[in-house]
Amino acid sequence: MSREPAHKPRRRVVPADLIETTPDAGATLHWALAAPLLLFLAWIWVDVFTHYSPVRPFWLDVGLAALAYAVVFVLPLGVAAHRAVTAAPRLFQHAGWDLRPLEPVASEEQYLVRYTYRERRRAPGSWRRWLMRAAQGWVYLEIATIFAGAVLMIPLFFSASEFGFGR
Numbered sequence: 001m002s003r004e005p006a007h008k009p010r011r012r013v014v015p016a017d018l019i020e021t022t023p024d025a026g027a028t029l030h031w032a033l034a035a036p037l038l039l040f041l042a043w044i045w046v047d048v049f050t051h052y053s054p055v056r057p058f059w060l061d062v063g064l065a066a067l068a069y070a071v072v073f074v075l076p077l078g079v080a081a082h083r084a085v086t087a088a089p090r091l092f093q094h095a096g097w098d099l100r101p102l103e104p105v106a107s108e109e110q111y112l113v114r115y116t117y118r119e120r121r122r123a124p125g126s127w128r129r130w131l132m133r134a135a136q137g138w139v140y141l142e143i144a145t146i147f148a149g150a151v152l153m154i155p156l157f158f159s160a161s162e163f164g165f166g167r
Contacts, residue, residue: 078134
């Protein structure tokens with residue numbers, strides 16, 4: 001007896017809207033996830049800033065460096081990373097978006113459906129929204145850093161083992 005289904009499942013196309021997601025708790029956990037990368041970069045930033053700064057009180061210099069780091073580096077780069085990832089929803093598996101199908105999709109066929117995007121609705125901009133976008137963007141940057149590090153470790157491993165390390 002064959003165990004083939006009575007009907008062969010077919011892939012159908014469903015129109016859908018993309019709506020920008022809102023992280024829980026004001027993206028606090030996103031900031032916590034991005035903290036290792038942000039703290040490492042802050043350490044380098046403050047070190048370079050204090051080296052070239054003419055301000056003499058060290059704590060004032062560190063405070064100015066931290067403020068400049070947040071305003072000039074963290075917020076713009078986080079928002080830019082968020083914008084880049086959300087610009088390609090199919091490539092990044094709808095990261096940063098909620099998908100709202102415009103036709104009903106049965107639970108049995110949810111993995112067989114291909115969505116075509118009709119409209120992208122971003123949430124209205126506010127300071128809180130920009131901070132959430134920056135937090136999401138820094139999580140995306142940290143993930144990219146981890147993947148890039150994993151790929152770059154392969155030639156480093158072979159180079160090190162060629163010179164006798166690890167024996």
